[in-house]
Amino acid sequence: MRTRITVVTAGIAAALLTVAASRPGTPSIVHHGVGAKLQSISALAIGPNGVLYAADPQAATIYALDLAKLASATPGTKDVTNIDRQIASVLGTAPSELTISDLKVEPKSHNSFVAVTRGQGPDAQAVLMRVDGAGKVDVVSLDNISFSSLALPNAPDVSPNGGGNRSQSITNLQYLNGRVYIAGLSNEEFASKLWAVGYPFKEADRGTSVEIFHGSHGRLETRSPVYTFLPMTVNGQQDLIAAYLCTPLVRFPVASLSAGQKVRGTTIAELGAGNRPIDMIKYSKDGNEYLLMSNTSRGVMKIPTRDFGTDRAITTPIEGTAGIGYETIASLTGVQQLDLLDATHAVVVAKTSSGMNLQAVALP
Amino acid sequence: MPNRGAPAIVATGTRAARDTNLARVLIVTVQPDDSVAVAGRYHRRGDRIEFQPMFPLDPGRAYYARLVLPDTTIRARLVVPGGNGIASATIFRSTPTTDTVPENLLRMYLEFSDMMSRESGVAHIHLLDDTGREVQHAFLPLDGDFWNPAHTRYTVFFDPGRVKRGILPNDEMGRPLRAGRAYTLVVDSTWRDAHGQPLTRSFRRTLVATPAVIAPITLADWKVTAPKAGTRDSLTVRFPRSLDRGLLDRAIGVETSDGQSVAGTTVIGAGERRWSFVPTDAWAARDYRIVVLSILEDVAGNQVDHPFEVDLFEKVDSTAQPTRYTIPFTAAR
Numbered sequence: 001m002r003t004r005i006t007v008v009t010a011g012i013a014a015a016l017l018t019v020a021a022s023r024p025g026t027p028s029i030v031h032h033g034v035g036a037k038l039q040s041i042s043a044l045a046i047g048p049n050g051v052l053y054a055a056d057p058q059a060a061t062i063y064a065l066d067l068a069k070l071a072s073a074t075p076g077t078k079d080v081t082n083i084d085r086q087i088a089s090v091l092g093t094a095p096s097e098l099t100i101s102d103l104k105v106e107p108k109s110h111n112s113f114v115a116v117t118r119g120q121g122p123d124a125q126a127v128l129m130r131v132d133g134a135g136k137v138d139v140v141s142l143d144n145i146s147f148s149s150l151a152l153p154n155a156p157d158v159s160p161n162g163g164g165n166r167s168q169s170i171t172n173l174q175y176l177n178g179r180v181y182i183a184g185l186s187n188e189e190f191a192s193k194l195w196a197v198g199y200p201f202k203e204a205d206r207g208t209s210v211e212i213f214h215g216s217h218g219r220l221e222t223r224s225p226v227y228t229f230l231p232m233t234v235n236g237q238q239d240l241i242a243a244y245l246c247t248p249l250v251r252f253p254v255a256s257l258s259a260g261q262k263v264r265g266t267t268i269a270e271l272g273a274g275n276r277p278i279d280m281i282k283y284s285k286d287g288n289e290y291l292l293m294s295n296t297s298r299g300v301m302k303i304p305t306r307d308f309g310t311d312r313a314i315t316t317p318i319e320g321t322a323g324i325g326y327e328t329i330a331s332l333t334g335v336q337q338l339d340l341l342d343a344t345h346a347v348v349v350a351k352t353s354s355g356m357n358l359q360a361v362a363l364p
Numbered sequence: 365m366p367n368r369g370a371p372a373i374v375a376t377g378t379r380a381a382r383d384t385n386l387a388r389v390l391i392v393t394v395q396p397d398d399s400v401a402v403a404g405r406y407h408r409r410g411d412r413i414e415f416q417p418m419f420p421l422d423p424g425r426a427y428y429a430r431l432v433l434p435d436t437t438i439r440a441r442l443v444v445p446g447g448n449g450i451a452s453a454t455i456f457r458s459t460p461t462t463d464t465v466p467e468n469l470l471r472m473y474l475e476f477s478d479m480m481s482r483e484s485g486v487a488h489i490h491l492l493d494d495t496g497r498e499v500q501h502a503f504l505p506l507d508g509d510f511w512n513p514a515h516t517r518y519t520v521f522f523d524p525g526r527v528k529r530g531i532l533p534n535d536e537m538g539r540p541l542r543a544g545r546a547y548t549l550v551v552d553s554t555w556r557d558a559h560g561q562p563l564t565r566s567f568r569r570t571l572v573a574t575p576a577v578i579a580p581i582t583l584a585d586w587k588v589t590a591p592k593a594g595t596r597d598s599l600t601v602r603f604p605r606s607l608d609r610g611l612l613d614r615a616i617g618v619e620t621s622d623g624q625s626v627a628g629t630t631v632i633g634a635g636e637r638r639w640s641f642v643p644t645d646a647w648a649a650r651d652y653r654i655v656v657l658s659i660l661e662d663v664a665g666n667q668v669d670h671p672f673e674v675d676l677f678e679k680v681d682s683t684a685q686p687t688r689y690t691i692p693f694t695a696a697r
Contacts, residue, residue: 003377005390005429005440007421008414058513089393089400092417092427099482118419120481121558122515125419139403139418156686158617158655160628160641165512165610187510187519188610189659190470245504245525276505296505 029151030201036063036147041115041126044104045173045180047199052106052113053180054128055170059151062173062182064199065128066146067106076133077105077112077347083358086137087129091118095355103337103358105347112339112347112358113140131358150201155186174240175199176231176254181240183226194226194242196257227277228293235309243277243293249324251308268308269324279338281346283363292329292338292346292363300332302364329364370420371444373429379411380433390415391430396441402427423447453478453557455567458549459609460663462635467541468527468576470665470672472520473609474551474567479515479558488555489520491540492548499547501526501533502540515558519610524665529673541573577605577664580671583656583691593649593695598631598640601654601691606636608661615660618643621651621692636663647695658687 040058047053050068055061080086084095091098099117106113112131117124128140155163165188172183182195229242231254238254242265252265278294282305291303303326334351341347345360373392381389386406390413393401404417413431421427424447431438457475474485486506491499504521511518525533526540541547551567585604591597599618609632618626618641628643658668665672668689 003375003431003433003438005373005375005431005438005442007442007444008372008374086400089395089398090403091419092392092394092402092404093419093422094394094425097422117482120483120556120560122479123420124482127419137400155614156657156659157614158619158625158657158688159614159630160617161613161630163614165514165517165613167511167513169510185506187512188608188614189661190521190524190665191659 030148030203032146032148034146035143036065036145036149038063038126038142040124041117041128042101042170043173044102044113044115045175046104046106046113047175047180050106050108051175051199052104052128053173053175054115055173055182056126056149057168057170057184060154060168061149061151062170062180062197062201063147063149064180064201065142067140070140070145072109073111073130073132073136073138074134076110077131077341077358077360078133078135079357079359080131080135080137081357082355083131083137083349084356087114087116090129090137090139091116091127093118100337100349100356103339103347103349105339105341110341112341114337114349148201150197152182152184152195172226172228174230176238176240181229181257183229183242185225185227191225194229194257228280230280230282230291232282232305232308234305239308241280241291241308243280245276249293249303269303269326278336281338281340283340283343283346285363290363294332294335294338294348298328300329300335300338301326302329303327327364331364332361370417372417373415373421373427373442375413375415375429375431375438377411378408378413378431378433380435381413381431382434383432386413386415389413389432391432392417393428393430394425396428396439397430398428447560449559449561451553451557451561451564453480453561454564455551458567458569460606460636462606463570464572464574465541465606466575466577466664467539467543467573468578468664468672469541469571469573470522470524470527470661470663471608471610472522472549474518474520476516476518476557480511480518481556481558481560482511482515483556485510485518485520485551485555488552490550490552492550494546499540501537517610527665527672539576541571543573543575545573547571547573577662577666578671578673580666581607581660581662581668583668583689586691588654588691588693590693591643591647591695593647593697596643596646598642599652599654599693600641601639602634603637603639606663607639608663608665609636611660612636612639615657615686617655619653619655621653626652649695649697651692651694654691654693656689656691658689 038056040056041054042057043055045053052065052067054063088095097119102115104113114129116127116129118127130140131137155166157163167187168184170184174181179196180199184193226242229240232239232241239251242250248267249269250265251268275298276296280293282291289305293301335348337349339347341360349356349358375390383389391401392415402417404415407414421444423444427442429440454477455474456477459473491502504523526537549569553563553566555563587602589600591599612632628641631640661667
């Protein structure tokens with residue numbers, strides 16, 4: 001028989017994922033199962049015991065994926081030039097069809113997990129990918145992965161039109177001491193919202209919606225959303241350090257994040273206008289602790305944390321930046337994703353003129 | 365992965381292939397001779413090797429297949445049918461629909477005739493001043509998440525750090541809009557729809573900036589026209605200023621005086637200064653109330669009893685539910 005290669009369409013195309021956000025109106029808000037089907041994927045977080053948390057903003061749901069039984073790969077994360085092209089090649093599409101929303105390093109394997117959306121249209125698919133120590137880029141099949149999920153509370157509405165046009169993005173997730181912290185931003189309300197939910201997810205716990213205010217120039221800023229945050233111990237107290245849009249850095253105690261409590265954050269730095277923080281990590285070097293924060297238009301900032309506990313709240317008008325000082329790391333440009341790889345290196349995904357590169361960089 | 369029934373790539377006449385690892389026999393790539401193969405599953409049936417990609421192949425895109433046999437390699441360029449779409453999407457409305465907007469305008473909505481791609485609009489949206497120069501950093505540098513779930517309405521956020529007085533970006537750059545000046549909002553046709561096609565044409569509209577609106581929404585200023593009992597006449601509420609279109613759709617409703625929600629449809633008009641409600645069933649001769657959630661805002665972000673410019677210190681909200689304000693009215697005979 002003649003040898004030939006053809007495209008064959010067998011039967012009907014696979015059902016497209018529903019685009020309309022499911023408004024979680026079912027009584028059950030927690031689901032457990034195997035083979036999570038995410039409608040979308042944005043922020044990731046790593047918890048203990050091999051659990052990876054993934055936000056599905058389209059479904060307003062947080063998934064906890066138990067990756068403990070995931071087949072192991074070569075430990076580490078090896079540099080991948082043109083990571084966008086590599087991912088596109090594996091997924092059978094072009095880099096322009098991809099959105100890379102987050103990257104997190106699993107601290108035991110040091111593999112990088114990447115949240116990817118394949119496609120720009122109604123049939124776009126959420127994909128979790130892994131980059132290993134051999135530079136292998138592959139799809140993490142969720143088919144045999146146990147999960148539990150938690151639906152976030154419905155958007156408020158009283159109109160017969162309902163919330164049909166409202167969507168909720170989830171900008172950042174963090175796991176800390178049995179709770180998952182979720183920062184989000186809606187396309188309608190412009191407001192600072194943070195949820196804290198216990199893990200394992202429980203039916204009765206829809207989480208606490210927290211409004212964190214911070215003093216700035218003698219005013220109290222209540223609206224600007226948190227874009228990235230991380231837990232940190234300051235003066236022996238567990239705090240969250242949060243970076244807001246345009247771009248105050250704010251510290252507030254985790255202990256205050258319980259229902260009915262007022263939460264007042266302390267603005268410890270103003271990092272400048274026209275900017276959105278992307279990612280933040282903390283690390284130690286030469287006996288000092290630092291934050292490293294990537295930004296859309298102000299590069300990567302190295303911020304010493306030693307003065308975070310001195311409560312130098314910014315309360316008077318300032319020009320430019322103020323409060324805790326920082327150093328812009330000139331060698332790190334175009335950084336779209338940033339996470340800690342190990343004690344001495346970070347993994348970044350950086351945009352260059354020829355594409356996006358994933359690389360390990362020495363902590364500055 | 366959900367791809368059964370989607371197009372597969374099939375090689376026939378492959379009896380000569382000895383390698384049992386079919387991923388080394390039939391290699392499908394996006395670029396010619398790419399070292400990274402498209403992920404998928406292989407099946408061998410007789411002299412057929414079938415490759416089922418993990419994700420549906422893109423219509424109209426060329427894929428490259430190599431069939432590696434002991435004495436030869438056969439190459440093929442394969443194009444999945446489809447993908448020859450034509451541009452059809454336009455912007456049919458932007459809100460506020462008023463010609464004038466306060467200089468502290470916080471957000472606008474762009475409504476598209478067709479489903480759009482997931483990409484961010486920031487690169488496609490420009491604000492030009494009355495000399496034709498682009499106003500820099502007018503909008504928030506947000507990523508691509510500000511669509512409604514159907515991807516037909518996009519929210520344009522003016523940078524609130526510039527809109528709000530007394531915080532750093534405002535001190536540095538002032539507001540993007542200045543009262544008394546005219547601006548043009550331009551949306552490039554390069555913005556892609558859900559099928560990868562550009563808009564049929566670019567979009568332009570003029571905005572004339574008026575002085576900032578810094579007072580909160582005051583419900584006492586609303587003019588309510590109550591309907592007659594026994595009719596399905598509209599309940600109409602007129603506002604002295606334009607309210608945010610997105611929140612108007614969600615944050616006002618009607619219930620009976622004992623708290624039962626009333627079903628009906630709403631119409632928003634007159635430059636987002638009028639809200640009308642037609643009940644599904646005729647009004648009863650009784651007391652009702654209009655319910656307004658505290659999330660309702662005017663176009664400058666002022667909420668009910670809570671101006672955007674002055675921040676209050678409130679308690680943590682354990683239910684995530686906003687405050688409900690009510691305006692009583694009576695459907696009389």
